[in-house]
Amino acid sequence: MTLVIRWIEDLLALEQEKSISQAAEVRHVTQSAFTRRIQNIENAFGFQILKRYSKNIDFTEAGQILLASSKNIQNQLNATINYLEKNIKNNELNIRFAVSHSLTTQFFPRFINDSLINLEDLKLEIIASNFKQGLGLLKDGSCDLLICYCDQKTLQQLDLSLFVFHKIVKMEILPVTALDNGIPKYSIDQPFPLLAYSKQAYLRNCVDEVIEKNLNYRTLYETDNASDLKELVIQGLGIAWLPKLLIEKEISENKLKIIDNKNYNTSQDVYIIRHKIIISNSINQIWRSITAPKK
Numbered sequence: 001m002t003l004v005i006r007w008i009e010d011l012l013a014l015e016q017e018k019s020i021s022q023a024a025e026v027r028h029v030t031q032s033a034f035t036r037r038i039q040n041i042e043n044a045f046g047f048q049i050l051k052r053y054s055k056n057i058d059f060t061e062a063g064q065i066l067l068a069s070s071k072n073i074q075n076q077l078n079a080t081i082n083y084l085e086k087n088i089k090n091n092e093l094n095i096r097f098a099v100s101h102s103l104t105t106q107f108f109p110r111f112i113n114d115s116l117i118n119l120e121d122l123k124l125e126i127i128a129s130n131f132k133q134g135l136g137l138l139k140d141g142s143c144d145l146l147i148c149y150c151d152q153k154t155l156q157q158l159d160l161s162l163f164v165f166h167k168i169v170k171m172e173i174l175p176v177t178a179l180d181n182g183i184p185k186y187s188i189d190q191p192f193p194l195l196a197y198s199k200q201a202y203l204r205n206c207v208d209e210v211i212e213k214n215l216n217y218r219t220l221y222e223t224d225n226a227s228d229l230k231e232l233v234i235q236g237l238g239i240a241w242l243p244k245l246l247i248e249k250e251i252s253e254n255k256l257k258i259i260d261n262k263n264y265n266t267s268q269d270v271y272i273i274r275h276k277i278i279i280s281n282s283i284n285q286i287w288r289s290i291t292a293p294k295k
Helices: 005-017 020-026 031-045 061-087 107-115 131-139 152-156 203-211 226-234 244-252 281-291
Strands: 095-100 124-129 145-150 163-180 192-197 217-223 240-243 256-258 266-275
Touching (some): 005 020, 005 061, 095 131, 131 145, 131 266, 163 203, 163 226, 163 281, 203 266, 217 226, 226 240, 226 244, 240 244, 244 256, 266 281
Parallel strands (some): 095 124
Antiparallel strands (some): 163 266
């Protein structure tokens, strides 16, 4: 049995108004006509959706499940409409990536070169964002793909009826310091100034798990952006935990030194996430290219 869109709207109106008469008014029908429509839903599915002996509008357990499904369908429909309104223009689609701040410079260009270089006529737009902002952009159709740091606990909180994800790589996050005449300026064995991620940045928790209650430091500066932290480390202002890919050049040029203590090294997985509602051949082509087994 198919759940008709009109039935979904009737159920949602009933749940919102908590009254058959008011729901009927919202749906622009008489109270008796609305009652018959609810009865038709029950007859079609073969179970009651309302408790008959309750003074208030009260859904049965089966009715609550049906209502939850109705809300989910409505959310997907709204997401589709938002996607169409925000993305379709002259029958063309630009591919918009929301990318975690510390992945926008070294990682993203290399990722595009390695994964998508063979795809023709790509028009890419990059939006730098933290995880929460990026997920919001993805939900309302303001971006097509989100590249971000993520862990299993966070992934389990995603609505899997709306999103699909794929792990790209495991990124090493390493403590680094500037060099002073070839000698590391700071050591984690002594009190040091910490150049930290702000509380909104995903890497904040990743680093805190390693250093809190283990090291003696004072927080000198906070930011979402790992590239900003890197420049401050180069200036000799403190120690920061940075993605290895972001500092390879500076390490080779002896501008930065990885602190040699593996007890305080950490890592974080990088994922790409998209909305399941995809009508663009270009996005589907990109997704297939990214998720295809490596030869």
